[in-house]
Amino acid sequence: MNVGIDKLGFYTPAYYLDLVDLARARNEDPQKYLVGIGQAQQAVIPQSQDAVTMAANAASPILDATNRKQISLIIFGTESGVDNSKSGAIYLQNLLGLPRSARAFEIKQACYGATAGIQMAKEFVKNHPDQQALVVGTDVARYGLQTAGEVTQGSGAVAMTISANPRTLALSANSSVYSDDIMDFWRPLNRTEALVDGHYSNDIYQQFFLKTVHAYCEQYQCSLTDLQALTFHLPYTKLGLKALRTLLPEVSAAQQTQWLSEFEASRVYNRQVGNLYTGSLYLSLLSLLDQSEGLSAGAKVGLFSYGSGAQGEFFVGTVQPGFRDEQRRSRIEAALAQRTRLDVDQYEEWFTQWPTFNTANVTIDPAPDGAEFVFTGVVDNKRQYQRRPENAD
Structure with missing residues (x-):
């Protein structure tokens, strides 16, 4: 019996910052961002969105009358939790109307949280x-x-249903894991902004990639030639490319060309959205599935997950016959194309206005936000969420 990803959904806020605009405002050469970092645009989150609402907006399109009743486990991977005690999965369960008999909880390990959730769900x-x-x-x-x-x-969410006989990607029974106590990135409890030792974190990321991919091949008789594509956690897309290049000398010129081509397909969405932390690897996977011209059923795809602090994991997925979803692709491409472009002054204002952990009472007008699920404020330290009546079942 195969187990893996049956459906994928994605959501990012309806606003973005063009990184050419940011580069000019910061007196930088735009090519430093477009090529050196590998990013073109960056999602900007309004006050009416947070980790909970984005999760709900990503998950809603992949739920229907059949699979809604089958969901018995809800795992919320995030490092942007809204409460130190109450799980975002409980809010999500309620907003989506999922069965009360389901287990629901939250996982935190930097950008690795969703992968931990997938392995548990499998x-x-x-x-x-x-x-x-x-x-x-x-x-x-x-x-x-x-x-x-x-x-x-950046900001956004990727939602996945994990099932037997999946239509999209069957996951390998095994994986290779490596962890170590490393201070490359951290976010103290009283901060909404992360702290990072950038160059050190980049080096650790690449080291963990090589350790886990080589260990996987040695332990489970997998040859690099078996892999049609490799997908990466992409805090910025150039980092995944750097990691890929470290492995290229181990395969033929033809396979190098193939991997590089598939990598370009796998970063189309990430270049337009920016960093999703726990969702970044799976947005890259989604981009590969939607944008690759050479991918076909039966192809094996390597997935490298990394969470600072640090945890790395490498595993393999086998593409299933139902992996192409033109409706999903059209919906994502339309959502990205229709976003509102903010100038740098607007972006900076929104950044400073986003609600902090010290907010006990605040009312947020969600009217400008066209999303199905919105955050409307805090009353007596209790977060308030709303599903638009016109979108309710």
């Missing part, structure tokens, strides 16, 4: 093949205005 479905799990990776990547990490900000 084992759950193996034991309960008639049931499904909903796993989301949802985050707001914030480093601060005029910081070194500013260009690698």
Whole structure:
């Protein structure tokens, strides 16, 4: 019995910053961002969105009358949690009207959280093949205005249903894992902005990639030649390319060309959105599935997940016959194309206005936000969420 990803959904806010505009405002050469970082645009989150609403907006399109009843496990992967105690999965369960009999909880390990959730969900479905799990990776990547990490900000969510006999990607039974206590990136409890040792983090990322991919091949008799494509956690897309290049000398020239071509397909969406933390690997996977011209059923895709602090994992997915979804692709491309472009002054104002952890009472007008699920404020330290009546079942 195969177990893996049946459906994928994606959401990012309806606003973005063009990185050419940011480069000029910061007196930088735009090519430093477009080529050196590998990013073109960056999602900008309004006050009416957070990790919970983005997760709900990503998951809603992949739920229907059939799989909604089958979901018995809800895992919320994030490092942008809205409460130190209450799980975002509980809010999500309520907003989406999912079964009350489902287990629902949150996982945190930097950008690795959604992968941990997928591995747990995979084992759950193996034991309960008639049931499904909903796993989301949802985050707001914030480093601060005029910081070194500013260009690698972003926000959004990827939602996945995990099932037996999946239509999109069957996941390998095994994976290779490596972890170590490393201070390359962290976010203290009283901060919404992350702290990062950028060059160190980049080096650790590449080291963990080589450790895990080589260990996987050695332990599970997988040859690099078996892999048609490699997908990466992409805090910025150039980092994945750097990691890929470290492995290129180990394969033929023809395979190098193939991997590089598939990598370009896998970063189309990420270049337009920016960093999703827990969702970045799975947005890259989604981009590969939608944008690759050479991918076909039966192809094996390597997935490298990385979470600072640090945790790395490499595993393999086998593309299934139902992986192409033209309706999903059209919906994502239209949503990205129709976003509102903010100038740098607007972006900076929105950045400073986004609600902080110290907000006890605030009312937010969600009217400008056309999303199905919105955050409307805080009353007596209790977060308030709303599903638009016109979108309700």
